[in-house]
Amino acid sequence: MEKTTRQFFFASLHLFEKNLLFLLVFVCLLANCRTETVNPPINLPIREITDDLGRTVKLPETVDRAVSLAPNLTEIVFAVGAGDKLVGRTSYDNFPPEAQKIQTVGDTMNPNIENIIALKPQVVLVSTASQIETFTRQLESQNIAVFVTNPNSLDDIYKSIHQIGEIFGKTEKAREIVEGLSKRVAEVESEINKAKNIKVFLQISKEPLFTIGEDSFLTDLIARTGGVSVTANVATAYPKLSKETAFVLNPDVIILSESEDNLEPNDVFKNSPAVKNGKVFKINADIISRPSPRIVDALEQIARHLQK
């Protein structure tokens, strides 16, 4: 047995080395093929905007070609009246209906970099996505700016709207939208009884059990509607929660982000006051999960449910 193991080990190691060498040569060849094309800078002079990661993003004076890589950003772009400037979107972007006419460039987690470059955008709008590092470097080498948003609260969502307004030169419209939204929020806040502190559990997925944590803007949203998220102290934005912990949370209200696999509360909530008193509510996942202007619709719905 020992002999065969060792033989196999070395045989595979040898194979691996051979392949590795071949791969290396291939990669070197490829790298040499790539000629350094430096695109001429377009639309000078350049303005600078700081994004949510603290990066300084250089933009041309006017932006008329942009790609959005998140449904909430597409919604904001349309809301500020710059929908006609969008040349690419993700397959998830279904609102407003006009957005669906725009070409797709993959989904939020797997955008197609070639498609994006072919569309010649001046800026790509990103919501904190994975693989952002390599992605950004590739796009910036093509003179395409990458603007990252990462809203953790309602105020951050307002900030995203202002930022996107600024990018497209629609600051006035953005201010109007934010004013309108804050007015609706103020109205909700004036009507509710904040002292109630209703214990709310927001279920993102039933199995495995995912919920919202301290970094989610939904934690802030619940706090503004007279509730308190029972998972407000759990690290990260969307944690997978231990069922034991979920069991002792005893929420008074359960809100389901309504999607195919999340139509009822997890079995651990069977004996919770929420389930016993029939206080389980569904809110359309597209509305509740996107930090866009429509989030205030979600806020109004949550408030209505909590005050019932």
Place this chain on the structure above:
Amino acid sequence: MKVQSPKSKIQSLRFGVGFFLLLILTICAAALLGSERLSFFDLNEQQQTILFDIRLPRILLGACVGASLALAGASLQSLLRNPLAEPYLLGVSNGAALGTMLAFVFFTQFEAARPIMAFGGASLATFVVYQMAKSRAGMNVERLVLSGVIVTTFLSSIIVLLTSLLDAAKLRSFTFWLLGDLSQATKSGFYLSFAAVIIGTIILMQCARALNLMMIGERDAFDFGVEIGRVRLTVFAASSLLVGTAVAASGSVGYVGLIVPHLVRLAIGSDNRLVIPFSALAGAIFVVLADTVARTAIAPRELPVGAITALIGAPLFIYLLRKS
């Protein structure tokens, strides 16, 4: 491969009792730990529910999954005379995973379809790998492992394709599940896995003597009167059953079937009459420990147990490989 007879029956009995007690001890220790603190001398109703309805079913299911995978690994390694034979590396796990996924997509409401289709997928993958590895000159080690790798990657690409076609919400639960996740443990899931482990152990123990002879060589085993074809079919069916139920319950928990039988052989030699039952016990201990880490390391959040087994398993395997 040398078949070592146990030094004495008493010694192996002592080992058996020791392993069994260790498993009980591990389960008890795991039951003490969790994201919620329980005061064991005075359990209130809520704590009883946590212990008996949430924590223990998960621990016991973990034990069954570990036992299943280690049993499958131990018997496949002897049957194929290959120390690298393992459900995960041979594509059996991926076959079961694909079966479970198809059941999930097409028979969403029908929960019993998952273990059945997982068993089907595992059997099919085993059959294909075996057919690919077989040549006129008999089976050779490199061929078998390569076929395993090919089938594994082929099945993974189908799984990736399927997850890409599913919508985003389902994708999330699948990616977690594919890494091996015990959080969806239920009592009924545990009963099913437990039944599979008992049946699998009984079947494989019947083959243990034949497997011992086959380790020397199929030719010699044949001369000793072993019905090679039947043994092979029985072991394939039993390991598909074990892997199928394990994967349907918890996704792909890797490295258990590889590491555990190796460690067991280091401890007690390579007599399958001992390796098979001891692998079951040791596999159960390994997965229960790994899942305890997964449950408690970043509580109240959770990690997938498959990430922990791979984290421990891969370096351990390299160490064993260099040592041998």
